Amino acid sequence: MNATVLSVENVSLNFGGIAALSDLSLTLSSGELAGVIGPNGAGKTSLFNILGGVYQPSSGSVRVMDRPLAGLKPHAVAALGLVRTFQNIRLFKELSVLDNVRLALHGRQCPGLLDSLLRRPAALAAEAGLTRQALHLLQRMELDPRRDERAGDLAYGEQKKLEIARALAAGPSVLLLDEPAAGMNPAESAWLKAAIAAIRRDFNLSVLLIEHDMSVVMGLCERLVVMDHGQKICEGAPETVRQDPRVVEAYLGTRRAGR
Amino acid sequence: MEAFLQNLITGLSLGSIYALIALGYTLVYGILRLINFAHGDLFMLAAYAALGTATLLGLGTLPATAGLLGHAWAGFAVVLLVSMLAAAAAGWLVERLAYRPLRKAPRLNLLITAVGVSLLLENGAQALFTANPRRFPDLMADTPLLQIGRAQVGSLDLAVLATALVLLLGLELWVHHSRQGRAMRAVSHSHETAALLGIPVDRVIALTFAVGSALAAAAAVLYGVKYPKVDPLMGVLPGLKAFVAAVIGGIGNLRGAVVGGLILGLAETFVSAYGASTWRDALAFGLLIAILLFKPSGLFGHYEPEKV
Amino acid sequence: MTNARALLVIALCALGAAAVSALLPEYYAGILLAIGINALLAVSLNLVNGITGQFSLGHAGFMAVGAYTAAYLSAGPLAGLFAHPALGQLGVALCLLAAALLAGVAGWLVGLPSLRLRGDYLAIVTLGFGEIIRVALLNSDSLGGARGFIGVPGFPGGAGAPWVFGLLGLSLAACVRVMGSSHGRALLSIREDEIAAEALGVDTTRYKVGAFVASAAGAGAAGALFAFTYSFLHPSSFNFMKSVEIVVMVVLGGMGSMSGALLAAALLTVLPEGLRPLKELTGVDLRMVIYSLALVLLMLYRPGGLMGRKELWHLNWRRSKAVQP
Numbered sequence: 077m078n079a080t081v082l083s084v085e086n087v088s089l090n091f092g093g094i095a096a097l098s099d100l101s102l103t104l105s106s107g108e109l110a111g112v113i114g115p116n117g118a119g120k121t122s123l124f125n126i127l128g129g130v131y132q133p134s135s136g137s138v139r140v141m142d143r144p145l146a147g148l149k150p151h152a153v154a155a156l157g158l159v160r161t162f163q164n165i166r167l168f169k170e171l172s173v174l175d176n177v178r179l180a181l182h183g184r185q186c187p188g189l190l191d192s193l194l195r196r197p198a199a200l201a202a203e204a205g206l207t208r209q210a211l212h213l214l215q216r217m218e219l220d221p222r223r224d225e226r227a228g229d230l231a232y233g234e235q236k237k238l239e240i241a242r243a244l245a246a247g248p249s250v251l252l253l254d255e256p257a258a259g260m261n262p263a264e265s266a267w268l269k270a271a272i273a274a275i276r277r278d279f280n281l282s283v284l285l286i287e288h289d290m291s292v293v294m295g296l297c298e299r300l301v302v303m304d305h306g307q308k309i310c311e312g313a314p315e316t317v318r319q320d321p322r323v324v325e326a327y328l329g330t331r332r333a334g335r
Numbered sequence: 336m337e338a339f340l341q342n343l344i345t346g347l348s349l350g351s352i353y354a355l356i357a358l359g360y361t362l363v364y365g366i367l368r369l370i371n372f373a374h375g376d377l378f379m380l381a382a383y384a385a386l387g388t389a390t391l392l393g394l395g396t397l398p399a400t401a402g403l404l405g406h407a408w409a410g411f412a413v414v415l416l417v418s419m420l421a422a423a424a425a426g427w428l429v430e431r432l433a434y435r436p437l438r439k440a441p442r443l444n445l446l447i448t449a450v451g452v453s454l455l456l457e458n459g460a461q462a463l464f465t466a467n468p469r470r471f472p473d474l475m476a477d478t479p480l481l482q483i484g485r486a487q488v489g490s491l492d493l494a495v496l497a498t499a500l501v502l503l504l505g506l507e508l509w510v511h512h513s514r515q516g517r518a519m520r521a522v523s524h525s526h527e528t529a530a531l532l533g534i535p536v537d538r539v540i541a542l543t544f545a546v547g548s549a550l551a552a553a554a555a556v557l558y559g560v561k562y563p564k565v566d567p568l569m570g571v572l573p574g575l576k577a578f579v580a581a582v583i584g585g586i587g588n589l590r591g592a593v594v595g596g597l598i599l600g601l602a603e604t605f606v607s608a609y610g611a612s613t614w615r616d617a618l619a620f621g622l623l624i625a626i627l628l629f630k631p632s633g634l635f636g637h638y639e640p641e642k643v
Numbered sequence: 644m645t646n647a648r649a650l651l652v653i654a655l656c657a658l659g660a661a662a663v664s665a666l667l668p669e670y671y672a673g674i675l676l677a678i679g680i681n682a683l684l685a686v687s688l689n690l691v692n693g694i695t696g697q698f699s700l701g702h703a704g705f706m707a708v709g710a711y712t713a714a715y716l717s718a719g720p721l722a723g724l725f726a727h728p729a730l731g732q733l734g735v736a737l738c739l740l741a742a743a744l745l746a747g748v749a750g751w752l753v754g755l756p757s758l759r760l761r762g763d764y765l766a767i768v769t770l771g772f773g774e775i776i777r778v779a780l781l782n783s784d785s786l787g788g789a790r791g792f793i794g795v796p797g798f799p800g801g802a803g804a805p806w807v808f809g810l811l812g813l814s815l816a817a818c819v820r821v822m823g824s825s826h827g828r829a830l831l832s833i834r835e836d837e838i839a840a841e842a843l844g845v846d847t848t849r850y851k852v853g854a855f856v857a858s859a860a861g862a863g864a865a866g867a868l869f870a871f872t873y874s875f876l877h878p879s880s881f882n883f884m885k886s887v888e889i890v891v892m893v894v895l896g897g898m899g900s901m902s903g904a905l906l907a908a909a910l911l912t913v914l915p916e917g918l919r920p921l922k923e924l925t926g927v928d929l930r931m932v933i934y935s936l937a938l939v940l941l942m943l944y945r946p947g948g949l950m951g952r953k954e955l956w957h958l959n960w961r962r963s964k965a966v967q968p
Contacts, residue, residue: 370763370767440946454934617774623768
C-alpha cells in the first residue's frame with residue numbers, strides 16, 4: 077500500500093453565498109496518476125486553487141506529504157513539493173523560454189544575495205547549475221531550440237509544454253496539471269499523454285490532472301474522480317466511472333447518452 | 336456639551352461632503368478597479384464651474400441676493416445643477432480620452448495615466464486661472480436655526496446635510512432600482528458576463544464616471560459654501576481624504592463610502608477641536624495606514640484576491 | 644563583469660565626473676550634480692516601479708529621510724569631522740551610510756504592511772507616507788520646520804561630483820549584478836505574473852519588500868547628497884511633485900530599463916533649465932503641465948518609454964529578443 081501524498085478531507089469553499097466546493101474528500105497515493113473530471117463549473121480549478129494555497133478552504137483540511145496546508149502561502153506549498161500549472165497558462169511572457177524555467181529552479185536553489193552581488197564562486201556555480209538543469213528540462217520537452225525566444229512568442233502548444241517544463245523545474249513530488257491538453261491538436265495530445273506518463277516515471281511523481289479531453293484521460297489515468305457542482309459524485313477506474321449513470325447525467329443531462 | 340453638539344453637526348456636515356466625494360471613487364473603483372487619482376481635481380473643476388456660474392448670474396454678495404433669478408434658493412439650485420453637469424461632462428471626457436484606450440493595458444499603466452491626468456488638471460487650472468485663490472460666492476446665508484444652550488446649529492450645516500441626504504437617497508434609488516443602476520452593478524461584477532448579457536459596457540462605464548463626477552461636484556458646491564477658498568489645488572487634500580474614507584468603508588462598497596466619509600469628517604472635526612490641528616491633515620493618512628494594516632477590506636468590504 | 648572591472652568602472656565614473664566638473668563653469672557643474680542626484684533617484688525607483696512592477700509614489704519621502712539625517716548629523720554630532728577636508732570625506736561617508744540605513748528602515752516599515760496587499764494600495768500608502776513625512780518635517784522645529792534647515796556643510800574640498808557619480812556607479816553596478824543573477828529573474832517574474840511566480844516557489848512578498856527597501860535606501864543616499872550639494876533643506880523640496888518627477892523619469896526612460904532611467908533623468912534635469920526662458924517669457928510655469936501631459940501621452944502612445952525594457956548595453960537588433968536579465 078503506497079503512502080498517501082495528498083489528502084483532501086471534507087473541504088468546502090464558499091464565496092459569499094456560492095458554494096464552490098462542498099464537503100469534498102479525495103486522496104492521492106504515491107506514484108499514482110489520477111484525473112479529476114467533470115463539467116464546467118464543477119469546481120475543479122477551485123480545488124486546485126485550494127491545493128495550491130491560493131484560497132483557504134472555508135472548512136475541512138488538506139495535507140501534502142502528511143503536512144497540513146492550513147494557512148500556507150503558495151510559495152510555501154511549492155516548497156512542500158506541490159506544484160501546479162494554470163488552466164490559462166501563466167508564463168512570464170516577456171522573459172525568455174530559458175528564463176521561465178530557470179526562475180522555477182530559483183525557489184529551491186537560489187544563490188545567496190551577497191554571493192550574487194560579489195560574484196563569488198558559489199553563486200557562479202549555482203547559476204551554472206541552474207542553467208544546466210533548465211536546458212536539460214527544455215530538451216526533455218523538446219523546447220531546447222527555442223530557449224532564447226520570448227515566451228509570449230511561442231505557439232500555443234509549445235507554451236503548454238513550457239508551462240509543464242516550468243512546473244517540473246520547481247521540483248515537485250506532487251504535480252497538479254490543470255487542463256494540460258486544452259487547445260492541443262491530436263498529435264500534440266498524443267505526445268503529451270506519453271510525456272506525462274514518462275515524467276511520472278522518471279521524476280518519481282504523483283500526478284493529479286484536470287482534463288476535458290477524454291482521449292488523454294482514458295489510457296493515462298489510473299483512477300478518476302468526477303466532480304459536479306462542487307461535490308465528488310463518483311470515483312474509480314476510468315472504465316467504470318465512464319459508465320456510471322450519475323456521471324453520464326452530470327455531463328449530458330437527463331437525455332440518454334449515445335456513445 | 337454644547338461644544339460637543341456643535342462639533343457633531345460640523346463633523347457630520349463635513350463628513351457628508353467627504354461621503355459624496357468618496358462615492359465617486361467607490362463607483363469608479365467598483366466598475367474599473369481603478370483608483371481615479373483625478374477625482375479630486377474634478378471636484379476642483381466643479382468648484383470653478385460653480386464660481387463661474389454664480390458670477391454670471393450675479394449671485395453671491397451678502398446678504399444672499401437673488402441675482403437674476405429672484406430667489407436665493409433658486410440660485411443655489413442652479414449653481415449646483417450646472418456644476419454637476421459640467422463635472423459629469425468632464426468626467427466623461429477624461430474616461431473617454433485617457434482611460435478607455437487603456438482598458439486592456441496593464442493596471443500599472445492605467446494608474447500612471449490617472450496620476451498624469453490629475454496633475455494635468457491641477458497644473459492646467461493653475462495656468463488658466465492662476466494660483467491665486469478666489470472666493471466662492473455666498474450662495475446662502477448662515478442663519479442660526481436651532482439653539483441648544485450655547486450651541487448654535489446654523490442653516491448652512493443643515494442645508495449641507497439636507498442636500499447630501501437628498502443626493503444619497505437619489506443615488507441609492509438609482510443604483511438599486513433603475514435599469515442603468517442594475518447594469519452598472521452587473522458590469523462591476525464582471526465585464527465579460529455583462530457584455531454577454533447584451534449590456535453596453537462602455538456606455539455604462541461612461542455613465543458611472545459621469546455620476547461619480549456629478550456627486551463630486553455637489554460636494555464641491557457644498558464645500559465651497561462652507562469653506563469659500565477656491566484654488567487649483569483645492570481638490571488634492573479633500574480628494575485624498577475622501578479616498579481614505581472610501582477605503583475605510585471598504586472600497587467598492589457604496590454604504591461603506593458613506594460611513595467612511597462620516598467617520599473621517601467626525602474624526603477630523605473632533606481632533607481639530609480638542610487638540611492638534613496641525614496634524615489634522617495627517618490624520619487621514621494615519622487612519623489609512625491603520626486600516627490597511629488591520630482590515631484592508633475596510634469596514635464593509637471583502638478583500639478580493641485576484642481571480643486565479 | 645568581474646569585480647575588478649566593476650570597481651574600475653565606478654572609479655572612472657567618480658574621477659571622470661570630477662574632471663568634467665572641474666572644467667565646467669559653476670552653473671553647469673551644478674547641473675551636472677543635479678543630473679547625478681536625479682539619476683540616482685531614478686535608478687533606485689526603477690528597481691521598484693520598473694523591474695518589480697510595483698507602483699510607489701513616495702520616493703521623495705525616503706529622499707527626505709536621508710537628506711535630513713545627513714543634515715542633522717553633519718551639522719551636529721559629526722560637525723567636527725567636516726572642518727578638515729580629509730576627515731570630512733569620512734564624515735560624508737558616515738552620513739551617507741546613516742542616511743541610506745534610516746531610509747531603508749523607513750522603507751521596510753512602509754513596505755512590509757503594504758506590499759502584502761494589491762498593487763493599487765501601495766500607490767496610496769506611499770503617497771500618504773510622503774505627505775506624512777513632509778508634514779512631520781514642517782512641524783519639527785528642531786529640524787528647521789517651515790523655515791528650513793540651514794547650515795549643512797558642503798562637500799569637503801568641493802568634491803561633490805566624485806561622491807555623486809561614484810555612488811551612482813556603485814548603484815548601477817549593484818543593479819546590474821542583481822539583474823544578471825537569479826534574483827533579478829525573480830524580481831522580473833513578479834512584474835510579469837506574481838501569482839505564477841508565487842506558485843513556483845518564489846517568496847514574492849520578501850522580494851517585493853527587499854526591492855522596496857533597497858530602493859528607499861538609494862533614495863536616502865541621494866537625499867544626503869542633495870543636502871551636501873545645496874546646504875539648505877526645506878520640506879517643500881520633498882513633496883508629491885518631486886515624487887512625480889521621479890516617476891516620470893522612470894516611465895519616460897522605460898520602466899525596467901536602468902539606462903533608460905539614466906537618460907531620462909539627464910533629459911528631465913536639463914530640459915526645465917532649457918525651458919526657463921519660456922517661463923520668463925510667458926510668466927507661466929508650464930513645466931508641470933508639460934510633465935503631466937507627457938505622462939499621459941506616454942502611457943497612451945508609447946508606454947515603453949525611450950528604452951522599453953532594454954538596456955543600452957544589451958541592444959541588439961534581432962527580432963523578438965526576450966528581456967535580458
